Amino acid sequence: MTDHDLDRCYTALCETLAQVGPAQAPLFLSMACLSLMSRFERAEEVLPLLAHAHRQCAAEGAADGPPVR
Structure with missing residues (x-):
């Protein structure tokens, strides 16, 4: 992944966290992490x-x- 790709993904993450709000942020992060972890073997x-x-x-x-x- 390029630096530009990482920046785009980080920006999307930050924007989504702002949209879901502090109360839902832990749930969102857990769901995102599980989704990303499932891509590993x-x-x-x-x-x-x-x-x-x-x-x-x-x-x-x-x-x-x-x-x-």
């Missing part, structure tokens, strides 16, 4: 991506406040 392809996203969130949380445990 094995859990071993998905699990490292989830771990990476978790580490990124933990690092952001550490910058905003007390250490994440």
Whole structure:
């Protein structure tokens, strides 16, 4: 996927999140993630991506406040 494609997808994601609103955002994100994960053949392809996203969130949380445990 090109940088332009990534930008288009990220923009669409942000716009959709704004449309569904904060109350429905977790449900939408869960549904989108499940749909994207189903395109992989094995859990071993998905699990490292989830771990990476978790580490990124933990690092952001550490910058905003007390250490994440």
